[in-house]
Amino acid sequence: xxxxxxxxxxxxxxxxxxxxxxxxxxxxxxxxxxxxxxxxxxxxxxxxxxxxxxxxxxxxxxxxxxxxxxxxxxxxxxxxxxxxxxxxxxxxxxxxxxxxxxxxxxxxxxxxxxxxxxxxxxxxxxxxxxxxxxxxxxxxxxxxxxxxxx
Amino acid sequence: xxxxxxxxxxxxxxxxxxxxxxxxxxxxxxxxxxxxxxxxxxxxxxxxxxxxxxxxxxxxxxxxxxxxxxxxxxxxxxxxxxxxxxxxxxxxxxxxxxxxxxxxxxxxxxxxxxxxxxxxxxxxxxxxxxxxxxxxxxxxxxxxxxxxxxxxxxxxxxxxxxxxxxxxxxxxxxxxxxxxxxxxxxxxxxxxxxxxxxxxxxxxxxxxxxxxxxxxxxxxxxxxxxxxxxxxxxxxxxxxxxxxxxxxxxxxxxxxxxxxxxxxxxxxxxxxxxxxxxxxxxxxxxxxxxxxxxxxxxxxxxxxxxxxxxxxxxxxxxxxxxxxxxxxxxxxxxxxxxxxxxxxxxxxxxxxxxxxxxxxxxxxxxxxxxxxxxxxxxxxxxxxxxxxxxxxxxxxxxxxxxxxxxxxxxxxxxxxxxxxxxxxxxxxxxxxxxx
Numbered sequence: 001x002x003x004x005x006x007x008x009x010x011x012x013x014x015x016x017x018x019x020x021x022x023x024x025x026x027x028x029x030x031x032x033x034x035x036x037x038x039x040x041x042x043x044x045x046x047x048x049x050x051x052x053x054x055x056x057x058x059x060x061x062x063x064x065x066x067x068x069x070x071x072x073x074x075x076x077x078x079x080x081x082x083x084x085x086x087x088x089x090x091x092x093x094x095x096x097x098x099x100x101x102x103x104x105x106x107x108x109x110x111x112x113x114x115x116x117x118x119x120x121x122x123x124x125x126x127x128x129x130x131x132x133x134x135x136x137x138x139x140x141x142x143x144x145x146x147x148x149x150x
Numbered sequence: 151x152x153x154x155x156x157x158x159x160x161x162x163x164x165x166x167x168x169x170x171x172x173x174x175x176x177x178x179x180x181x182x183x184x185x186x187x188x189x190x191x192x193x194x195x196x197x198x199x200x201x202x203x204x205x206x207x208x209x210x211x212x213x214x215x216x217x218x219x220x221x222x223x224x225x226x227x228x229x230x231x232x233x234x235x236x237x238x239x240x241x242x243x244x245x246x247x248x249x250x251x252x253x254x255x256x257x258x259x260x261x262x263x264x265x266x267x268x269x270x271x272x273x274x275x276x277x278x279x280x281x282x283x284x285x286x287x288x289x290x291x292x293x294x295x296x297x298x299x300x301x302x303x304x305x306x307x308x309x310x311x312x313x314x315x316x317x318x319x320x321x322x323x324x325x326x327x328x329x330x331x332x333x334x335x336x337x338x339x340x341x342x343x344x345x346x347x348x349x350x351x352x353x354x355x356x357x358x359x360x361x362x363x364x365x366x367x368x369x370x371x372x373x374x375x376x377x378x379x380x381x382x383x384x385x386x387x388x389x390x391x392x393x394x395x396x397x398x399x400x401x402x403x404x405x406x407x408x409x410x411x412x413x414x415x416x417x418x419x420x421x422x423x424x425x426x427x428x429x430x431x432x433x434x435x436x437x438x439x440x441x442x443x444x445x446x447x448x449x450x451x452x453x454x455x456x457x458x459x460x461x462x463x464x465x466x467x468x469x470x471x472x473x474x475x476x477x478x479x480x481x482x483x484x485x486x487x488x489x490x491x492x493x494x495x496x497x498x499x500x501x502x503x504x505x506x507x508x509x510x511x512x513x514x515x516x517x518x519x520x521x522x523x524x525x526x527x528x529x530x531x532x533x534x535x536x537x538x539x540x541x542x543x544x545x546x547x548x549x550x551x552x553x554x555x556x557x558x559x560x561x562x563x564x565x566x567x568x569x570x571x572x573x574x575x576x577x578x579x580x581x582x583x584x585x
Binding site: 016017030031032033055058059060061062063064066067068069 | 518522556559561563564565566567568569571572573575576577579580583584
C-alpha cells in the first residue's frame with residue numbers, strides 16, 4: 001500500500017540519515033516501487049517541515065510521491081464528519097487514506113492510530129501503522145492506492 | 151500512428167508494441183534505444199507508403215548494415231534471422247448499408263519483415279492486419295515470386311514480380327488492387343472488401359492524422375554564421391535551411407511570415423532567449439547576403455554574438471512553426487545548450503503546438519525541466535490532457551532494453567514510475583545530504 005507520513009514524524013522520516021527505524025521506508029521508495037501520497041492539510045503541514053519540503057519535490061519529480069488535490073481530500077473529510085467517529089484531530093489524514101487508497105500510515109499520534117485502524121473510517125483494506133523497522137512487511141505497493149495506472 | 155512495433159531491431163529484442171501520443175517523451179540513460187524509436191517511426195511511415203527499399207541510414211539516423219540493425223542475441227543464438235518494423239493505428243470502420251450505417255473502432259496493424267540479403271536488409275514481407283482479416287505480400291528472390299495472401303481466404307494469389315515494379319511509387323495496397331483487378335476470378339467478395347477497406351486507409355486518407363512524412367531534426371543543429379548567402383530552402387535535419395526561411399519570409403512580409411515571427415517572438419520572450427528577431431539585408435536585393443539579428447536587452451546583435459543556445463533552438467522553433475498542420479516531428483535532445491528556464495518553456499511550446507496545430511512530437515530528452523513543465527501544464531490544464539502525453543522510460547534489460555510507459559494523471563503525478571526511473575538523482579540527493 002502507499003504510505004502517508006503524518007506531520008508529527010515528518011522531521012524524522014525525511015531526515016537524512018533518517019535513523020534505522022525509518023530506513024525501510026526509503027529502501028522501499030528509492031530502490032523498489034514504493035509511493036508516498038500527500039495532499040490537503042497533510043501537504044500544508046509537511047511543507048512546513050524543512051526536511052520534508054526539500055525532498056517532496058524531488059520525490060514528485062521521480063514519481064515516488066503523488067500529490068492529491070485539496071478538493072478531493074475535502075470531499076472525504078465531509079463524509080468523515082457525517083460518520084462522527086473520528087477521535088483524533090486529524091480527519092484530513094483519514095480523508096487522504098480514503099481518497100487515495102493508501103493504507104499505511106507513519107505517525108506517533110495514538111488517537112490517529114486508532115482512527116486509522118477503524119474499519120468504518122478507513123474501509124478495506126485495513127489501515128496499518130508503520131512505527132519501526134520491524135513493520136517493513138507493510139511496505140508493498142499495489143494497484144489499490146492512487147499510484148495505479150488509469 | 152498510435153503505436154510503434156519493433157521486433158529484433160537493434161537493442162529491441164522480442165516484440166515491442168509501444169504506444170505513441172500526440173506528445174511522446176522518450177527518457178532514459180544513454181544507449182537505451184531512444185534514437186532507434188525515432189528512426190523506426192519514420193521508417194514505418196516510409197514502408198506503409200510503399201517504399202520497399204527504405205534508407206536505414208538517412209540523416210539524422212544511421213543504422214548501418216544488416217548486422218548493425220538485427221538484434222544480436224549473443225552466444226549460440228547469434229544474430230536475429232529477421233526483424234520487423236511496423237505500427238498500429240486506431241481506425242473507425244463503417245459497417246452495414248447506407249440506411250443502417252454504423253461505425254466501430256479497430257486497430258490496424260502494419261508490419262514489414264526484413265531478412266539479410268548480402269550485407270543489407272531486404273524486405274521479405276508486408277502485412278496489413280485488422281482483427282482476423284489480413285492481407286500480406288511475401289517477396290522471394292529465387293525464383294522471383296510475390297505471393298499475396300488473404301486471410302481468412304485459403305488460396306494465395308501468385309503475382310508476377312513485374313507487376314510489383316510500381317511499388318516505391320505507389321502504396322502497396324494500390325498495387326494489390328490493380329493486380330487483383332486483372333484476376334477477377336480469384337477475387338472473392340471478402341477479398342474485394344478487404345482491399346476496399348485497406349485502400350480507404352492508406353496513408354493519405356482522412357483516417358490518418360498526418361499526411362506528411364515525419365520530419366526528423368538532428369541532435370546537434372548547424373553552427374551559426376555571421377552572414378548568410380541566399381540559397382535554396384531545402385529542409386535539412388541540422389537546420390541549414392532555416393536562415394533562408396527567415397530571410398524569404400521577411401522579404402515576403404505576408405501573413406505567413408507574421409505568424410512565424412509572432413510565434414518566434416513569443417517563444418523567445420517566454421524562454422528569456424530573445425525579445426525580437428529580424429533579418430538584416432546587406433543590400434537592397436533578395437539575392438544579397440543577410441544577417442540574423444536578435445534583440446535581448448538593448449540594441450539587436452548578430453546571431454553569432456549571442457549564446458550558442460539560441461542558434462541551437464532556432465531551427466527547432468522555426469521547423470515546428472512552419473510544419474504542416476498535423477505533421478509529426480522527431481527530435482533528439484532539443485534542450486541542448488539551453489538554460490533550464492528555456493528548457494521548461496520548450497515543453498510549453500510543444501504542448502501549445504499539439505493543441506493548436508495538431509502537431510505530433512516524439513522527443514528524446516534528458517531534460518527534467520521539460521518533462522516537469524509538461525506535467526505541470528497538464529496539472530494546470532494548459533493545452534494538454536493526460537492522454538495527450540506519453541512518457542516512455544527506456545532502460546537496459548540484459549542484452550536488450552525495456553520500454554515502459556509511465557502514466558501521468560490529471561495532477562501531473564507519475565503513477566507507475568519504475569525503481570530505475572530517477573534513481574541516480576535520488577542517490578545524488580542522498581549523497582548531498584549525507585555529506
